[in-house]
Amino acid sequence: MLPLRRRPAVSVELGIDARDFRVLGAAIHRLPAELKAKAFRSAVNHTGKKARTQVARLAAKYSGLPYRFTRDAAQMKLTGDDVEIRLRSKWISLAALGAVKSPRGVRVRGRGSYAGAFIATSKISGGRAVLIRKGKSRTPVRELYGANPAHAMGEDRHGEFERLAQSLMDRDFADRLLHEINRLIPRSAR
Numbered sequence: 001m002l003p004l005r006r007r008p009a010v011s012v013e014l015g016i017d018a019r020d021f022r023v024l025g026a027a028i029h030r031l032p033a034e035l036k037a038k039a040f041r042s043a044v045n046h047t048g049k050k051a052r053t054q055v056a057r058l059a060a061k062y063s064g065l066p067y068r069f070t071r072d073a074a075q076m077k078l079t080g081d082d083v084e085i086r087l088r089s090k091w092i093s094l095a096a097l098g099a100v101k102s103p104r105g106v107r108v109r110g111r112g113s114y115a116g117a118f119i120a121t122s123k124i125s126g127g128r129a130v131l132i133r134k135g136k137s138r139t140p141v142r143e144l145y146g147a148n149p150a151h152a153m154g155e156d157r158h159g160e161f162e163r164l165a166q167s168l169m170d171r172d173f174a175d176r177l178l179h180e181i182n183r184l185i186p187r188s189a190r
Helices: 018-029 033-063 067-071 149-154 160-184
Strands: 074-079 082-087 099-102 105-108 112-115 118-121 128-133 141-143
Touching (some): 033 067, 033 074, 033 082, 033 149, 082 160, 105 118
Antiparallel strands (some): 074 082, 099 105, 105 112, 118 128, 128 141
């Protein structure tokens, strides 16, 4: 066995001069208003979409559902300078979560077993569903559902979803705005 050699730690020093920000601010101030508005809107839209993705991932974690169910439920709306992210979803059918017939009923990975349940085509939803009778034989059936991703956001008592979205917007917005301005400025003007 060969001995491991440790390399000396490398230190990096970063110097930021405030004059650079003043020069950049003056250059942005001289840009036409429609160019600044377009760059701002594009930057807000891009960082808002990143925040929407992360909110959907957090909702999937909270509700115990795969991300594919919360991805389409998360919607973003731009109103002026504000970004509003909403989670709108219906109850997810147990059949969509991979229900499998078992000897005693139906089993769903990550959700458990449902004694007396069966898988059939539902007249309610029109598709494959996990159904159970309410009482004795030949009584009406009801469809069984898993979690509703929107409830995860509603149960957020500590504001974790809002903090997550706000931190992503704060962290990424300035870089994206500069990127959009650089993209929109004609090469001849640089």
